[in-house]
Amino acid sequence: AQKVTQTQTSISVVEKTTVTMDCVYETRDSSYFLFWYKQTASGEIVFLIRQDSYKKENATVGHYSLNFQKPKSSIGLIITATQIEDSAVYFCAMRGNSNNRIFFGDGTQLVVKP
Amino acid sequence: EAAVTQSPRNKVTVTGGNVTLSCRQTNSHNYMYWYRQDTGHGLRLIHYSYGAGNLQIGDVPDGYKATRTTQEDFFLLLELASPSQTSLYFCASSDWGGSQNTLYFGAGTRLSVL
Numbered sequence: 195a196q197k198v199t200q201t202q203t204s205i206s207v208v209e210k211t212t213v214t215m216d217c218v219y220e221t222r223d224s225s226y227f228l229f230w231y232k233q234t235a236s237g238e239i240v241f242l243i244r245q246d247s248y249k250k251e252n253a254t255v256g257h258y259s260l261n262f263q264k265p266k267s268s269i270g271l272i273i274t275a276t277q278i279e280d281s282a283v284y285f286c287a288m289r290g291n292s293n294n295r296i297f298f299g300d301g302t303q304l305v306v307k308p
Numbered sequence: 309e310a311a312v313t314q315s316p317r318n319k320v321t322v323t324g325g326n327v328t329l330s331c332r333q334t335n336s337h338n339y340m341y342w343y344r345q346d347t348g349h350g351l352r353l354i355h356y357s358y359g360a361g362n363l364q365i366g367d368v369p370d371g372y373k374a375t376r377t378t379q380e381d382f383f384l385l386l387e388l389a390s391p392s393q394t395s396l397y398f399c400a401s402s403d404w405g406g407s408q409n410t411l412y413f414g415a416g417t418r419l420s421v422l
Contacts, residue, residue: 227409229410229411231411231413237396237415237416238413238415238416239398239413239416240413241410241411241412244409244410285350285351287411289404294339294356294358294402294404295353295356295366296341296353296411298350298351299350300348300349300350301350
């Protein structure tokens with residue numbers, strides 16, 4: 195079975211600080227892809243960053259980075275120097291190499307306060 | 309940037325009504341998906357397709373039909389709408405294995421079944 199779990203329902207931080215959002219996954223596939231998406235208040239869902247399971251180096255895009263801990267089946271999203279506009283719902287997702295379905299966690303609401 | 313267009317953006321119907329949600333992508337992606345989003349459930353897969361004429365069943369298919377008429381167009385049909393189908397619906401597309409290797413989402417359709 196494939197499953198993605200985000201245990202943090204909501205996080206609140208002060209702007210310009212660093213926040214980490216947790217995500218754990220389950221898969222039997224030997225190769226897989228892990229994603230983070232952001233859903234803004236308008237409802238728009240955008241892709242942020244991806245980690246390929248065979249890569250040891252953590253992915254980084256702008257002020258987003260990942261903490262990939264393969265033995266723990268964990269892929270945390272780190273946002274540094276948070277801004278008010280980072281306030282959104284963040285979804286963790288996974289696609290295994292055995293099919294082309296993508297599984298989503300339930301999301302974490304991030305509130306960035308001045 | 310991949311373009312996925314959903315229509316209508318908002319729809320209100322009555323119980324037992326017939327509804328068609330439309331999705332068009334203009335990036336020649338092979339895969340297209342329909343998700344529903346409800347509070348507390350994240351994104352749940354209804355149906356997906358890997359090409360014209362193909363249809364795969366997702367995790368919550370009951371009460372929904374789908375049809376992929378062309379590479380670009382994927383439709384979701386609710387033939388006897390029920391209040392439990394009130395939700396926010398997203399279409400997404402991807403060209404897995406290509407350089408982009410992620411999902412691109414439409415803006416969503418908010419459906420209310422009275």
